[in-house]
Amino acid sequence: MTQKKIAILGPGSWGTALAQVLNDNGHQVVLWGNIPAQIEELNTHHTNTHYFKDIVLDEKITATLDLAEALQDAEAVLFVVPTKVTRLVAKQVAELLDHKVTIMHASKGLEPGTHERLSTILEEEIPEQWRSEIVVVSGPSHAEETIVRDITLITAASKDLEAASYVQSLFSNHYFRLYTNTDVIGVETAGALKNIIAVGAGALHGLGYGDNAKAAVITRGLAEITRLGVKLGANPLTYSGLSGVGDLIVTGTSVHSRNWRAGDALGRGEKLEDIEANMGMVIEGISTTKVAYEIAQELGVYMPITTAIYKVIYEGADIKESILGMMSNAFKSENEWGQN
Structure with a gap:
């Protein structure tokens, strides 16, 4: 593929890593952010030490505080900003675009208040004349x-398979491979909701429980993610793929996961406000728990793990009592996907 200019909005850990992937593939990459010291560091030292202590980026990767500069002549725009500011940034992009681009996002969450998926937000805020179908x-x-x-193997999902295939070709190389999917609802809900289960898995570790318990929360967590996703219109098979069980495994078992680490700290008795202050990065699973709980209540979907975590985070319930409380729930069949 010939060189393309790609604007990446959000120079956090994932935005920076994806910038390197695209640069390795020969594309011109511009990172946009709003923290002057970080942008200066990226341009002067080619580092992003808040996230990566020992990584030096290729000097061809540039950064800017000027969104118009990032968007100028870009063929594709990748949103990697926190869920809570996605709509705001999308509005700014819509005001500045003067040519059609491929719009992608690599964030994982659901918007508080509206309960909307990120692709829906981008569809609402960026006029069709300036964008492709959204690619997740x-x-x-x-x-x-x-x-x-x-x-690393992940998914490019879009209602337009051609758009997904284009993004697949942008990113794929000898170490980073994308598979296409047209189930946008499934891929986005899987990516958002697995963060909740990762908080639960971390909490079990912090409380001192072993591998049996962690396997249980991940497996039953996948069941309730699937129940809600299918209710929203997703294909259940998506949850057995990379963006479903794959993402749940990597997020629910690793110290790299900020959601797992947040749950681990909760299990060890730390206060949520201290955990958020010390993390230095957005913990999407915290806000997503509230959104998922509200959607489940509205649609009547049985989500006991999400409910337990919601009560710990937002109602001050004791975390160990909440875990033990799930063990006394009514007996159910493992395969009753439609149960309430």
Whole structure:
């Protein structure tokens, strides 16, 4: 593929790792952010030490505080900003675009208040004349491993298979491989909701429980993610793929996962406000728990793990009592997907 200019909005850990992937593939990459010191560091030292202590980026990767500069002549735009600011940034992009681009996002969350998926937000805020169908880039991936070119396989999902295939070709190389999917609802809900289960898996570790318990919460967590996703219109098979069980495994078992680490700290008795202050990065699973709980209540979907975590985070319930409480829930069949 010939060189393309790609604007990456959000120079966090994942945005930086994806910038390196695209640069390795010969594309011109511009990172946009709003923290002057970080942008200066990226341009002067070619490092992003808040996220990666020992990584030096290729000097061809540039950064800017000027969104118009990032978008100028870009063929594709990748959103990797926190869920809570996606709509705001999308509005700014819509005001500045003067040519049609491929719009992608690689964030994982659901918007508080509206309960909307990120692709829906981007569709609402960026006029069709300036964009492709939205492409979701999601799957089992830690930035800490991608940045050192460890093997990573994820998904490019779009209602338009041609758009997904284009993004697949942009990113794929000898260590980073994308598979296409047209189930946008499934891929986005899997990516968002697995963060909740990762908080639960971390909490079990912090409480001192072993591998049996962790396997249980991940497996039953996948069941409730699937129940809600299918209710929203997703294909259940998506949850057995990379963006489903794959992402849940990597997020629910690794110290690289900020959601797992947050749950681990909760299990060890730390206060949520201290955990958020010390993390230095957005913990998407915290806000997503509230959104998922509200959707489940509205649609009547049985989500006991999500409910337990919601009560711990937002109602001050004791975390160990909440875990033990799930063990006394009514007996159910493992395969009753439609149960309430």
